[in-house]
Amino acid sequence: MIERRSFAALLFALPAAALAQGADPLPSWRDGPRKRALLEFVAAVTREGSADYVRPSARIAVFDNDGTLWVEQPAYVQLLFILDRIRALAPANPAWQQDAVFRAAIAGDLHGAMAGGNEGLMRLAGAAMAGNAPEEFQAIAAEWLKTARHPKWNRPYTALVYQPMLEVLRFLRAAGFGTFIVSGGGVEFVRAFSEETYGIPPHQVVGSSFALTVDEEAGRLMLRREPRVDFIDDGPGKPIGIARHIGSRPIAAFGNSDGDYEMLRYTTEGAGRRLGMIIRHDDAEREFAYDRESHIGRLARALDHAPTRGWQAVSMRDDWARVFG
Amino acid sequence: MIERRSFAALLFALPAAALAQGADPLPSWRDGPRKRALLEFVAAVTREGSADYVRPSARIAVFDNDGTLWVEQPAYVQLLFILDRIRALAPANPAWQQDAVFRAAIAGDLHGAMAGGNEGLMRLAGAAMAGNAPEEFQAIAAEWLKTARHPKWNRPYTALVYQPMLEVLRFLRAAGFGTFIVSGGGVEFVRAFSEETYGIPPHQVVGSSFALTVDEEAGRLMLRREPRVDFIDDGPGKPIGIARHIGSRPIAAFGNSDGDYEMLRYTTEGAGRRLGMIIRHDDAEREFAYDRESHIGRLARALDHAPTRGWQAVSMRDDWARVFG
DSSP states (O other), rough: OHHHHHOOOOOOOSOGGGOOOGOHHHHOOOHHHHHHHHHHHHHHHHHHTTTOOOOOOGGEEOOOOOOOOOOESSSSSHHHHHHHHHHHHGGGGGGGOOHHHHHHTTTOOHHHHHHHHHHHHHHHHHHOOOOSOOHHHHHHHHHHHHOOOTTOHHHHHHGGGBHHHHHHHHHHHHTTOOOEEEEEEEHHHHHTHHHHHHSSSGGGGGEEEEEEEEEEETTEEEEEEEEEEEESTTTTTTHHHHHHOOOOOOOOEOOSSSGGHHHHHHHHSSSSOOEEEEEBBBBBTSSBBBBOOOOSSOOSSHHHHHHTOOEEEEEHHBSSSBBOO | OOOOHHHHHHHHSOOGOOOOTOOOOOOBBBHHHHHHHHHHHHHHHHSTSSSTOOOOGGGGEOOOOBTTTTTSSSHHHHHHHHHHHHHHHGGGGGGGGGGGGHHHTTTTTTTHTTTHHHHHHHHHHHHHHOOOOOOOOHHHHHHHHHHHOOTTTTTGGGOOOOHHHHHHHHHHHHOOOOEEEEEEEHHHEEEEEEEHHHHHOOOGEEEEEEEEEEEEETTTEEEEEEEEEEEETTTTHHHHHHHHOOOOOSSSEEOOGGOOOOHHHHHHTTOOOOOEEEEEEEEETOBBOOOSSSSSOOSSHHHHHHHHHHHHEEHHHHHHHOOOO
């Protein structure tokens, strides 16, 4: 438990705009070491004259998306989108019935669709998502997100974002931070909902991408997403995506799997005060319990390194008073 | 000349924050069709309820850098940096003396250094700029910009930015726009000065880039810029860089050469009110006069298409009351 006095001291050290009348900026977080780490970090880097002070333009915070900001079980939402889209496009593509991976996808058989491994998934992804312009694809994805429902809660996926993390996003922005998503998911898929759902504009989303080409069509330039992966923003790709796209080293990083390990290291190995945070899925009742065993969002190495690297491992079960809004 | 009454009407239509007590937001622009086009465009897209209204998050303006925001003659500033850097590194690389292109660079012979064509320039660029981390390279470039001087004016390059364009950047930002640089130059080179010089943070700079790799060095992750071009953000590369990085189609674009042609088209071919603007270098007295004939910043096709596409061709000589601050 955080002490009353130090808690109040922290509140007063925070920028006025961040806190209306001393209200708790993180009401869905239970008091404890993780909440305290968040509050102390923000107080330290925003306190002018302190050794930890960071000027606003260098206050960059990066967030993984799947499993860090929203649900990633029983499968990445984008994969569920791909299966639905393959099913929708199937009548116009009868040849797909000759292919076991596509047949499984059309039947809505998640395991069968994944049986082709990475190569099979890439073929499904290309067939489901490429060939169109980025704007066109974003519109398709946004439309799907309006109607699709999660099998466990029967709610739209954009309702299954973590309320405590929405509070972190708002809290950091009120303290002058730029908040960025750095996702292994497709950049245009995440951009289809990031602004409305997280308040993060398209240009602050870094993600994996297909190659783009420029053509002329009916007297207008036409950008086309080719069924060929151009960049994988996962694992060691995350620091590369950050350097390329954001152009400065973040001071805070939030992830939930080993795919975020390099991003957490790149962030917290920088000079000065840093924050690394890992969301642990250990709440079978309110969400899902998985970590080391999962084929999706596997968390092992990053968790093993957390104590020596000073990363905060957040327990969904213990640290979050509420999971969804 | 803009009429008194319509000018006043425009001023009142602009957001209050943009204009202190009706002061002219573009004092270095002479009254005339180009200034009027700028004012009218911003008034139209910010006027709530108007057919041309654009919500703030979609107010994206893109700017070429060399020749649009700062001087690009007698050579791109980055090329002058490369030559200086080759000269500085030469004592540690005696083998360079065996290579005619490097010998010319070391001697400060611009024409000799360019005689090797693109291939020769890429070798110089790789030797001068690769092998380090992005942060390290930005520090080297920033240091050079502090001491280097332009041969014509003997002033730092960052003092040779166009005052009228600084006013456009500020004016657009005050009207809720996001301002982005989309440059053929190296992304880290531009990031080394964009925030201080233009008020544009690193993550709002799109540019050409070397490939990045991730290594481990002394127990820390190390990003390294390899001497291998990864992306050329010029010509048709500009719409690709915009789609990848910004993720939405701009509504205003500013350029000065045929390298900006596709960016101008991509911007102005979108639905709704758009602004395309081309800076013409026709002022031999205050800056340089070049256009169609130049080997740097050649402007021909974009200028030929301007009338039919509704792009505004700005004359430095006639439309700008002042060139530098």
